[in-house]
Amino acid sequence: MEIQWSLVLFTALTGMGGCMFACVAVDEFLGRAKAAAFPAALASLVIAIVGGLASVTHLSHPDRIMGALSHPTSGIFTEALLVGCLCVCVVVYLVLVKREAGAGARKAVAVIGAVFGVLLSFMAGESYLMEARPNWCSQLLPLGYLLTAVPEGIAAYLVVVAAKAKDADVAPYGKMLLAGGVLGAVGALAYTLWAGPADGAQWALLALAVVGAGVVPAVCGALVAKKPANLMAMAAGSAVCALVGAVSYRCIMWLITVPIANLFLNVL
Numbered sequence: 001m002e003i004q005w006s007l008v009l010f011t012a013l014t015g016m017g018g019c020m021f022a023c024v025a026v027d028e029f030l031g032r033a034k035a036a037a038f039p040a041a042l043a044s045l046v047i048a049i050v051g052g053l054a055s056v057t058h059l060s061h062p063d064r065i066m067g068a069l070s071h072p073t074s075g076i077f078t079e080a081l082l083v084g085c086l087c088v089c090v091v092v093y094l095v096l097v098k099r100e101a102g103a104g105a106r107k108a109v110a111v112i113g114a115v116f117g118v119l120l121s122f123m124a125g126e127s128y129l130m131e132a133r134p135n136w137c138s139q140l141l142p143l144g145y146l147l148t149a150v151p152e153g154i155a156a157y158l159v160v161v162a163a164k165a166k167d168a169d170v171a172p173y174g175k176m177l178l179a180g181g182v183l184g185a186v187g188a189l190a191y192t193l194w195a196g197p198a199d200g201a202q203w204a205l206l207a208l209a210v211v212g213a214g215v216v217p218a219v220c221g222a223l224v225a226k227k228p229a230n231l232m233a234m235a236a237g238s239a240v241c242a243l244v245g246a247v248s249y250r251c252i253m254w255l256i257t258v259p260i261a262n263l264f265l266n267v268l
Contacts, residue, residue: 003251003255006056007055008247009054010054011145012246012250013051014048014051014086015148015152015153016047016149016243017045017046017047017153018048018118018149019149019153020047020152020156020157021040021045021090021110021113021153022118024041024044025111025113026114028103032170032172032173033165033169035164035165036164039164040161043160044090044156049087051083076127078127079124082119089109089116090113093106093110093113118146122142122145123142124145125145125146128253129141129142133257135196136253141253143187144190144249147184148184148246149246150180151180151181151217152242154217155220155235155238155239156235156239157173158231158239161173162231162232162236171224173224174225177218180218181215181217182214184213185215188245189210196256197256201255205248208244208248211245212245213244213245213246213248213249216238216241217242220234220235220237
């Protein structure tokens with residue numbers, strides 16, 4: 001099966017945007033980088049919207065998108081609903097921050113948006129579970145979608161913090177990036193080894209996923225507190241590598257069906 005790049009970019013970018021806004025929600029309670037709240041939320045909104053638009057290009061007739069959304073039980077409806085809910089929450093949060101609303105209201109909206117953002121990554125993978133594709137049919141697949149999105153979002157958030165809140169105490173986020181990197185590597189390995197890569201290309205993509213979404217963010221996360229002066233370089237490098245790793249993981253899913261499809265055709 002050919003890689004469906006529209007869907008790969010959709011899930012990778014919306015996952016980054018959702019997890020990035022989750023970091024904004026976390027900081028509503030930690031209060032370590034208040035100056036980054038508005039620009040980080042705005043960046044997460046832009047990333048989520050770009051990711052959502054990428055999914056539309058997958059349709060042969062984008063003008064019929066409303067027809068595709070008329071079936072509430074479909075995966076595309078769930079994904080579109082979650083993207084929409086996330087974006088609405090982010091917009092409301094931006095308005096609250098701009099108007100200097102009370103902390104309680106900001107926290108409530110941020111938490112709700114974070115739930116939608118995190119759930120979006122998992123449900124995007126969940127929509128691919130189908131009996132017709134036996135090596136997609138495992139909860140490890142959507143779990144990997146979520147876990148590889150986490151380091152993306154944290155690293156992207158730290159890029160904004162480095163630019164807009166230079167005096168922020170980023171030690172907690174360094175620990176989060178370290179944990180996110182470890183989980184990203186585990187998530188990519190768990191599903192891919194279960195599904196069973198069959199050729200060099202899939203093993204190469206797995207290596208990219210583990211290193212990009214796992215090793216690099218984890219190492220940078222461990223160094224954030226020790227070398228805060230290098231935060232921008234480490235955060236930007238982690239964000240790029242995590243995005244490459246997340247994309248690589250999602251590509252594996254499409255390529256890993258080829259051996260089974262070929263075996264089926266040969267048997268016939």
